[in-house]
Amino acid sequence: MCEKHHCSRTPEDLCTCMNWQNDDxxxxxxxxxxxxxxxxxxxxxxxxxxVQGHRLCLVGRCKKCGGRLCISxxxxxxxxxxxxxxxxxxxxxxxxSALRVYLHPEEYYDKFAExxxxxxxxxxxxxxxxxxxxxxxxxxxxxSRPAFMIVHTSADADKGNFPDPEGLGTFLCKDxxxxxLRELVEKEKEEMTFPYDEELYREEYGDDSWxxxxxxxxxxxxxxxxxxxxxxxxxxxxxxxxxxxxxSRFTNTRTDLNDCLxxxxxxxxxxxxxxxxxxxxxxxVLSLCQDYGIIEGFDCDKVDxxxxxxxNRSEALTE
Numbered sequence: 001m002c003e004k005h006h007c008s009r010t011p012e013d014l015c016t017c018m019n020w021q022n023d024d025x026x027x028x029x030x031x032x033x034x035x036x037x038x039x040x041x042x043x044x045x046x047x048x049x050x051v052q053g054h055r056l057c058l059v060g061r062c063k064k065c066g067g068r069l070c071i072s073x074x075x076x077x078x079x080x081x082x083x084x085x086x087x088x089x090x091x092x093x094x095x096x097s098a099l100r101v102y103l104h105p106e107e108y109y110d111k112f113a114e115x116x117x118x119x120x121x122x123x124x125x126x127x128x129x130x131x132x133x134x135x136x137x138x139x140x141x142x143x144s145r146p147a148f149m150i151v152h153t154s155a156d157a158d159k160g161n162f163p164d165p166e167g168l169g170t171f172l173c174k175d176x177x178x179x180x181l182r183e184l185v186e187k188e189k190e191e192m193t194f195p196y197d198e199e200l201y202r203e204e205y206g207d208d209s210w211x212x213x214x215x216x217x218x219x220x221x222x223x224x225x226x227x228x229x230x231x232x233x234x235x236x237x238x239x240x241x242x243x244x245x246x247x248s249r250f251t252n253t254r255t256d257l258n259d260c261l262x263x264x265x266x267x268x269x270x271x272x273x274x275x276x277x278x279x280x281x282x283x284x285v286l287s288l289c290q291d292y293g294i295i296e297g298f299d300c301d302k303v304d305x306x307x308x309x310x311x312n313r314s315e316a317l318t319e
Contacts, residue, residue, distance in 0.1 A: 015035075056073050148230075
């Protein structure tokens, strides 16, 4: 519990289920872990450049009596803002994990950002944009998580050009898909040629889409980029399986991946669930490579076709 002389709150609304001054420490911690709800976080600090010596508080309510439950720690951090934010994220995430509280990334990082002063929000929001969806303490929807695909469509009726929609990348983090969308739009605007009078040129820009078109002839000439959200389904056993320990995470996964690659090379037939999981795995890895600039993009349809072939081969072999 926060010590009285360190906490600005009054003791009157404190949880009455325990004698917080004299009760056994294990009973105190157990009660908090089993009964805390409506959790919020507060960071008492002066400036983001140095949060050392200031308090990070978990504040919630007791399920039994409705009184306040809170606990604080004093961060011992004096580093760059990015390192400070990462350290605070780890502390909060570990607390959520220990309490078995799982939040969607949007909710988690909204709460995280609210702890900081308004003048620091530009730095915090930029850090959050790159951090969403990556914390190991967050949990998505049961048996699925969202994936965000950037799709390009266009038409030029005068040239008889009506290409099929083109998938330009799939991301597990929406903020990264938005950043990539902006990059693609800027590149398109630099390279494209508008074939009509400039006064007829129009643009529409949203958070997850951009379109350029000819006024009064939008169906005849346009180019559009948009982000489409689709569920990436997980098998129930993937939801229940615990994570690999950090000292063998890549070692264990590399062994399993070798088996997967061997089965693809040998055209081993796959069940519907295995094919779906394979698509998700390869798209996740390719999206990571794209995010880090290892590749410029990848063809989602080609990934799907590899696993569709193996799934259909299964049906043919069982006839």
